[in-house]
Amino acid sequence: MKRIVFLCVLLVFNMGIRATAQEIPDPSFSMNGYGRGVVFGGGTAYSLASVFSELSLQTSVTKSSALLETDIRFRTGMYFNERKTELQIRELYAGYKSQKFDAFLGNQIVTWGRTEGFSPTNNITPDDFFFLSPDPNDQKLSNFMLKMNYRPALGVGLELVVIPFYKMSRYRFDLFDMFDMSGSDWGGFDQFDMSNIIDFGEDMVPEKILANGSYAARADVDFSAFGGSVSWFRGYDPYHGFDVVSVNWSTGKPVIRIASMPYLKTSIGADLDVPIGSLMIFKAEAAYNHTRNPNNKIFIPNPDISYVVGLETSLWGCMILGQYIGKYTFDYTPLSEPQMPSEASAMELLQYAEEMIDYETRLFNRKVFNQQERTNHALFLTVTRMFAYDVITAECTAYYNLTSNEWFVRPKLSWRVSDAFMASVGGNYMRGKDKTLYSYSSSLMNGAFAELKVIF
């Protein structure tokens, strides 16, 4: 693998040296950014789930074919009742840019896929799903990588990404009230005092060696009649699973330690967009995700194929994007809930408890991987309309999972008061049946938000 990557680097560098340098004025420096205050609250678990102020400094330096880009954010605030001050290097990369070839090294964000929201081929950049910001793009977390692009012909692009060290997406499942046993369907297991039985341990990150890095490549075309790409990814999935690392019975009740556990996968994907006249664009995207799990580890999903088809159109001044999102899971077998022995000895009860922990954790991982049934179906709709010469933007995104009956709706209204000042208000409401991810998340993430932003 190392040799292949090395050869690819050499080959593309060689092509790049021969490519004509882009005409970039010499030298240029620009700095801009924003400062903002954000408040998100109104949920049941936290009256103010997130309040923070943030300063973002974005700089760009170009000299001949050399390019340096930064987006550095300084943020301080309270997140789920925890005070935190942090300096986030959202992006910081340097490299070479020409008409035919680019090579950048540093912290970068890469977004693949022609569909929106749930792109099956978008495997590279992790997300911080519990960072409550009015702009969902703020949830993206950059990763250190080498990214190279080569454009051999008009409308044709090749991209290679090498990520030496794994970075996982952030889920704050430790904030969930998952083991509220009132009305539990855990059989007779609730005879234990089940409060505080879950303990989230340290994330299990793969050893920092190149063999545990991620490698991805994409060939992309954009023509008048259609655009499309084929892509390949091999590495640890940023959207990881959870494993039970220990169960401690010393106190008489189980203390289950769960940890984020990444898994290796190979993904082959493709996407497509086709304009239909001047009124619509058809979009489609699919990826086959291959995993190996000979020991039936609970944090590794089954191989699956994820697919999205959608139509984007403009009606009554609104931009409307509707998508169907599906997933087919190979080798799917339903989970059977362990049965409580009728007259249980202590050993049998212990065995039952361990089986129950395994069952519940597997069930939870299947929710995270959206593999709750052999085939899973969901619908996604986003409507955006601009008013008053783009001064006011109204948008609403909705999602409904037909398989698990979970849904969310997210309205947002932005008012561009002046070139330098912007205000946004909106909300987030999600709901799901008992013991679904959305039912757990709703107490944290349901609520309203407001943002005041000064742009400079």
Add this chain to the structure above:
Amino acid sequence: MKQNKNRRKNIFAAVVTILLLFSAGGGLFAQSASEISKKSADIIDFVSMEMDLTIIIRDARGSERVRQLTMSSGLFNGVNKTLIRFMAPSDVKGTALLIYDYQDKEDDMWIYMPALKKVRRIISSERGKSFMGSEFTNADMSKPNHIDFNYTLIGSATYEGKECWVVEAEGKDQNIKRSNGYSKSISYIEKDTYLCYKTEYYNMAGDLHRIRITSDYKNVTKSSYFAYSTTMENVKNGRISEMKVNKMDTGKNFREDMFSPNALQ
């Protein structure tokens, strides 16, 4: 009897001649309007150039917003390709819009937005929408397709001391009208130079909506021009947008791959 027959024949011949003359005259008249409009469009050099633009938007209360962009265009195999990069305000900096303007079919448009980190194809029926919140529309940023309109020469007029033809261009169907954001336009084209100094745009209901005043024409080549100042006034709400060319280079030999969607990022 024979005399009557001859008279009828003569009357018939006269009527046919008059009809033919009228129809031919009408055709010539229409063709002239089309020709004038075509020459007026062709005299503006809109290809193989690069320019820095400032758009100042003033509303009826006097508040002002400023947009800055660079625009490059080139003609490749009969397709006019335009690349627009937004420079200000700072939150749209880095956004790039690529337009393939075809004469015989719908345009192709792609946009790169830095926040999304990806290039998206966008619907070309958005041509009639406001360009960057100004009175200009996306359609105003490129030449209209000549074949999409029916032209009528509705007379002559003097505009600011210039003898002008007054040419009406009406979209051939509702889709074209909706796509361009106006039902018809009336242009004042100077007879000597074919330069257009004023255009009135009528909305879908047929009411006067916007007035474009073009000035500060400068020679690009011996026989072609470009306007360095264009003002668009919305007569319905009193907003005025002024587009000024700060810098312009023409006759550039751009490589076509600069206008490739995957080069937008």
